[in-house]
Amino acid sequence: SQWGEENLQALSIQEGEDVTMNCSYKTYTTVVHWYRQDSGRGPALIILIRSNEREKRSGRLRATLDTSSQSSSLSITAAQCEDTAVYFCATDSNTDKVVFGTGTRLQVSP
Amino acid sequence: ETAVFQTPNYHVTQVGNEVSFNCKQTLGHDTMYWYKQDSKKLLKIMFSYNNKQLIVNETVPRRFSPQSSDKAHLNLRIKSVEPEDSAVYLCASSSRQGNQDTQYFGPGTRLLVL
Numbered sequence: 252s253q254w255g256e257e258n259l260q261a262l263s264i265q266e267g268e269d270v271t272m273n274c275s276y277k278t279y280t281t282v283v284h285w286y287r288q289d290s291g292r293g294p295a296l297i298i299l300i301r302s303n304e305r306e307k308r309s310g311r312l313r314a315t316l317d318t319s320s321q322s323s324s325l326s327i328t329a330a331q332c333e334d335t336a337v338y339f340c341a342t343d344s345n346t347d348k349v350v351f352g353t354g355t356r357l358q359v360s361p
Numbered sequence: 362e363t364a365v366f367q368t369p370n371y372h373v374t375q376v377g378n379e380v381s382f383n384c385k386q387t388l389g390h391d392t393m394y395w396y397k398q399d400s401k402k403l404l405k406i407m408f409s410y411n412n413k414q415l416i417v418n419e420t421v422p423r424r425f426s427p428q429s430s431d432k433a434h435l436n437l438r439i440k441s442v443e444p445e446d447s448a449v450y451l452c453a454s455s456s457r458q459g460n461q462d463t464q465y466f467g468p469g470t471r472l473l474v475l
Binding site for chain 2: 341
């Protein structure tokens, strides 16, 4: 899981496997964004889930949000090599300040 | 499709020099940001500007200063760079301050201080 000053997490899987990345946050948030960052590029939004939603799907992506435990997860079904990237969660802590998680580096091998 | 543009892509300089990075967004957004990303991929917000007003200013060293001519541009100047300034600097924009709306990032400027 990613948060605070923890080091970047790393996951390595084979193509076709499912994978789940976790994110915990410290204070209330109205929305959790999940971004992916490809090498040499800036982060880009892939899915977001609001505090009144428990689950959100987009293609092979599935995000969940548990406000009681202040945690969110991102799952990728049948991962492909092109899913290799660094994934970040981001919350707003109900303030103007955006806080990004420490990130998970996902490596998908053929 | 790129809508947040940053220049230069890469910059190498010596300790003590001054550098300036440019950022422009063509999304019509009201808020722009500068982030620093270290070698461990940790993203830390440095500044955000909303309608030419600084609204979030993290405890960054005074040698860093944001500069905005209009809401589509937010540059970053570093006076007298230090070795620890080596990082990727990412510019982003959003249509409202805070995390309510998605942030759109530029490709980043990689700074190496020798």
